[in-house]
Amino acid sequence: MERGAGMKIKPDNEKLSYTGRIDWSRKDEPVFVFPCTSVCMRFTGNTLKIHVKNRQAYWDNYLGCILDGKQTALLLPQDGEAVLVIPVEKKGIREHEALIFKRQDSCHEVSFLGAELADGALLLDAPKKPERKIEVYGDSVSAGEVSEAVDYTGREDPQHNGEYSNSWYSYAWMTARLLNAQIHDTAQGGIALLDKTGWFCEPEYKGMETVWDKVRYYPEFGEPKAWDFKQYTPQAVIVAVGQNDSHPDDYMKEDYSGEKAETWRRHYRMFLEKLRGKYPKAHIICCTTLLCHDRAWDDAIGQAVRDMGDDKITQYLFQRNGRGTPGHLRIPEAEEMARELSAYISSLNIEGWK
16 A cells, blocks of 8 residues: 555556556656556545646547546546546545546547545555456447437437547447456547548548557657557457448449459458467457448458458457448447457457456
8 A cells, every 4th residue: 555645646656557558658647549548546535636638639638537436527628737636425435446548539649647645545556457358459439439429329420529439338348348358449530441541630541550550640749659569468359440441432332343442351461460460369350330331341351351261360240230320339339239249259268268
């Protein structure tokens, strides 16, 4: 145990528990970029203040917090430092647990500068992390974008400015929780597999081929930084790209045997080969989502998977694959995906998973 004594808890305190790709170039300012990135802490006392520094690219930006099971969204400044005061229940609870997490994708980067507790409080050891580990490569659906707009379930998205996005309610994090697994959610809204397609980072349009091996990648925030894959080795990897790839041209639908379509399938195989190179023993599950899209993209993924000839690289098609909703997945639809996907992953009998 460590006494807070009204002092700020530094980010590199060994009693804090982190999950996700984090840029630790400066140990006093770890940078959260990807959704689901988090820091967990347990403490006593009735005060919790979080020190942060935000950099906005677009939308309003929010930090997620689950304190003793109650979730809140904390509005961040557009740019600069802030102290976020989180109300703590003072009666009947001696020890508290807080999970501070990134709700959104690279629409912003947030540095965690530390926490502040009450005078005489104790910082306790954080809960032990699960041994199971998954990693997700995906787009806005994997990031939980617009997931909280439950009044629009099964419908087009409402007008919004980032307030409905919450990675906690993404199928990705829901699947991890059902499996009792850690998660790295390498997900970015609008991203396609290839550069110069999709919606992310227009007009240059950067694809997953560029982003997948980075810890920081948004051009507005400076030079990209490579991720050290030795820091995290998942036993299960979910690849959920192939929905934004139809922009600006839906060439897989229009000409499945054409040059563009074959180039995409070749690059998809090359991406799987890169993942296999990083994770020789992992099960790799290829999928899309319930978001409406042409089946030709799922056919292309299936063909690429078969061509790989690797029995630990498989494709999963959801019961309502590609026809569940014209808008982003809301909480009930993400739950539907998570139930199916977690059951499928459990059936794989992954080595080391009890």
